[in-house]
Amino acid sequence: MKEIIAVDIGGTQLRAALYSDQELKPVKLARMSTQKTPKESGPQEPVERLAQLIESIIPPDNKVDVISVAAPGPVNPYTGVLLEAPNIPGWWDVPLASILEERFQVKTLLGNDANLAALGEWMYGAGRGHKHMIYLTVSTGIGGGIIVDDRLLLGARGLAAEVGHVTVLPEGPVCGCGQRGHLEALASGTAIARWVTEQLARGAESQLSPKQLVTAKMVSTAAQAGDSLCISALAQAGYYLGIAIASLLQTFNATAVIMGGGVARSGALLFEPLMVSLKQHIMNSHYLDDLVITPAAFGDEAGLTGALALGRNYLNQIANSD
Amino acid sequence: MKEIIAVDIGGTQLRAALYSDQELKPVKLARMSTQKTPKESGPQEPVERLAQLIESIIPPDNKVDVISVAAPGPVNPYTGVLLEAPNIPGWWDVPLASILEERFQVKTLLGNDANLAALGEWMYGAGRGHKHMIYLTVSTGIGGGIIVDDRLLLGARGLAAEVGHVTVLPEGPVCGCGQRGHLEALASGTAIARWVTEQLARGAESQLSPKQLVTAKMVSTAAQAGDSLCISALAQAGYYLGIAIASLLQTFNATAVIMGGGVARSGALLFEPLMVSLKQHIMNSHYLDDLVITPAAFGDEAGLTGALALGRNYLNQIANSD
Numbered sequence: 001m002k003e004i005i006a007v008d009i010g011g012t013q014l015r016a017a018l019y020s021d022q023e024l025k026p027v028k029l030a031r032m033s034t035q036k037t038p039k040e041s042g043p044q045e046p047v048e049r050l051a052q053l054i055e056s057i058i059p060p061d062n063k064v065d066v067i068s069v070a071a072p073g074p075v076n077p078y079t080g081v082l083l084e085a086p087n088i089p090g091w092w093d094v095p096l097a098s099i100l101e102e103r104f105q106v107k108t109l110l111g112n113d114a115n116l117a118a119l120g121e122w123m124y125g126a127g128r129g130h131k132h133m134i135y136l137t138v139s140t141g142i143g144g145g146i147i148v149d150d151r152l153l154l155g156a157r158g159l160a161a162e163v164g165h166v167t168v169l170p171e172g173p174v175c176g177c178g179q180r181g182h183l184e185a186l187a188s189g190t191a192i193a194r195w196v197t198e199q200l201a202r203g204a205e206s207q208l209s210p211k212q213l214v215t216a217k218m219v220s221t222a223a224q225a226g227d228s229l230c231i232s233a234l235a236q237a238g239y240y241l242g243i244a245i246a247s248l249l250q251t252f253n254a255t256a257v258i259m260g261g262g263v264a265r266s267g268a269l270l271f272e273p274l275m276v277s278l279k280q281h282i283m284n285s286h287y288l289d290d291l292v293i294t295p296a297a298f299g300d301e302a303g304l305t306g307a308l309a310l311g312r313n314y315l316n317q318i319a320n321s322d
Numbered sequence: 323m324k325e326i327i328a329v330d331i332g333g334t335q336l337r338a339a340l341y342s343d344q345e346l347k348p349v350k351l352a353r354m355s356t357q358k359t360p361k362e363s364g365p366q367e368p369v370e371r372l373a374q375l376i377e378s379i380i381p382p383d384n385k386v387d388v389i390s391v392a393a394p395g396p397v398n399p400y401t402g403v404l405l406e407a408p409n410i411p412g413w414w415d416v417p418l419a420s421i422l423e424e425r426f427q428v429k430t431l432l433g434n435d436a437n438l439a440a441l442g443e444w445m446y447g448a449g450r451g452h453k454h455m456i457y458l459t460v461s462t463g464i465g466g467g468i469i470v471d472d473r474l475l476l477g478a479r480g481l482a483a484e485v486g487h488v489t490v491l492p493e494g495p496v497c498g499c500g501q502r503g504h505l506e507a508l509a510s511g512t513a514i515a516r517w518v519t520e521q522l523a524r525g526a527e528s529q530l531s532p533k534q535l536v537t538a539k540m541v542s543t544a545a546q547a548g549d550s551l552c553i554s555a556l557a558q559a560g561y562y563l564g565i566a567i568a569s570l571l572q573t574f575n576a577t578a579v580i581m582g583g584g585v586a587r588s589g590a591l592l593f594e595p596l597m598v599s600l601k602q603h604i605m606n607s608h609y610l611d612d613l614v615i616t617p618a619a620f621g622d623e624a625g626l627t628g629a630l631a632l633g634r635n636y637l638n639q640i641a642n643s644d
Contacts, residue, residue, distance in 0.1 A: 165605040177606065247488040253482040280501065286396070286405075
């Protein structure tokens with residue numbers, strides 16, 4: 001029996017789950033806010049909190065085969081170093097895998113959460129059976145993960161698959177990374193909300209008020225209710241997603257595009273313009289033969305499921321190389 | 323001793339070479355125009371001409387271990403079918419590998435010429451030692467090939483790495499494929515020559531005359547001589563190449579970008595604006611750490627060397643699986 005502890009480091013919440021054998025449902029699950037809340041005493045450091053969380057679900061016999069951690073932002077999966085964690089102040093160049101390995105004496109793996117979500121979809125979700133798969137998660141930002149020949153694409157230092165930062169409009173709006181015209185600056189939830197806010201400020205008609213703080217979710221809801229400004233906002237995001245997906249399909253000749261994240265739940269108002277744009281930008285229709293474009297199977301549990309997939313994949317490889 | 327026949331199908335010329343052992347210099351080399359010239363009698367069909375060319379270099383003992391063919395345009399490397407050969411009328415869905423296998427009773431491999439050029443650069447040229455490598459060839463069109471984890475990226479049907487058709491300017495000029503704003507429509511030799519021609523027609527000052535048929539080579543030469551219109555043309559191509567390369571680096575986290583093709587020989591007037599644009603569009607400088615951007619080692623012989631690499635790679639795999 002193989003025991004895996006999967007961990008998902010979120011900006012607001014840390015989650016850890018103990019999985020046994022081939023089950024997708026955890027035997028134990030624990031969560032904790034990433035930062036100390038004002039009422040709490042005790043450990044200040046996210047690393048210490050994470051270790052305590054893991055400790056709380058370690059089985060009585062102490063037997064764990066691998067700990068697998070999904071972290072936001074760039075990580076080096078080869079060295080287990082977390083390079084930067086957005087929303088967690090002070091986490092720079094943290095050798096997280098080594099710290100946890102030393103503490104628990106268990107092999108520890110680290111991966112970028114969007115990369116691992118891709119691996120999770122490929123092993124257990126909407127990407128099963130696809131040797132070549134593209135995963136995009138569209139929420140506050142845009143991340144992704146790519147499967148090439150049944151393997152997760154990592155690149156030289158594990159920084160591959162940053163699909164949110166593909167340029168889709170030179171000289172376009174400023175992206176979270178500081179550059180201009182990236183997909184994330186045009187099609188993320190943040191970009192959608194910002195565009196609507198700008199249009200409202202210019203007097204555009206909408207059921208949303210220029211006085212409220214607009215979120216992507218509000219835009220999506222208003223669009224479903226027929227609000228034409230919000231419909232345009234989703235159509236524009238779909239247009240740029242279509243451009244990026246056309247470029248990715250020509251680059252990878254994948255058979256599946258899996259769309260995760262909150263914005264991807266906007267349905268036809270996002271996907272129809274996306275498909276029109278994809279067909280408009282793809283060099284020929286062979287890339288669309290047998291292509292599946294589908295919502296992700298996993299939502300909030302994408303990070304944990306991805307970390308589980310990484311752990312299982314590792315144990316399988318070890319078993320096969322014996 | 324292993325004997326490989328490598329073949330390069332060009333739009334104007336067919337070339338076949340016999341290679342022995344680990345040598346990069348062919349033992350025999352033969353060439354023929356792809357189409358029958360007006361003076362010739364004999365076989366009409368490019369396939370028949372190709373077979374005759376191969377026949378002319380088969381060694382006396384008849385022993386060849388593998389035939390490996392580089393073809394322009396899309397091919398299916400898994401089935402050995404040439405889907406379309408630009409510039410060779412009537413070549414559609416030709417099961418070229420089967421035809422040659424049957425005729426010569428020798429295992430025959432088929433690959434896209436730009437993909438194979440990438441493999442050649444990785445095995446023998448400017449990409450040696452790079453596990454993750456991006457190759458672009460910028461000439462009349464723009465093609466490419468990508469090495470991921472020491473393997474050629476092919477995708478589900480072998481249509482991967484069409485880097486010339488990445489969208490870099492939505493609603494931009496029309497590409498050879500019929501869509502708009504692709505890299506090839508903005509940075510290929512054809513695009514460079516077209517842009518200069520348009521500017522000349524509008525009365526732009528240049529040492530080139532609006533009455534002559536402008537080629538990319540003429541633009542490059544005039545730019546080296548200080549012609550400001552032609553310098554702008556190369557700078558613009560460099561700008562869009564920089565955008566595409568930034569997107570590719572973030573996608574693959576490669577450590578080498580190899581630039582082949584005639585346009586890539588334009589030197590600093592192309593590469594300097596390319597680097598400025600790359601830095602302007604890349605999300606962070608980690609992607610540029612240890613990055614090598616360099617001209618390709620092979621020029622006209624890229625196709626043959628690539629086909630050789632494919633053949634040797636295949637023989638090595640067979641040897642390793644024994």
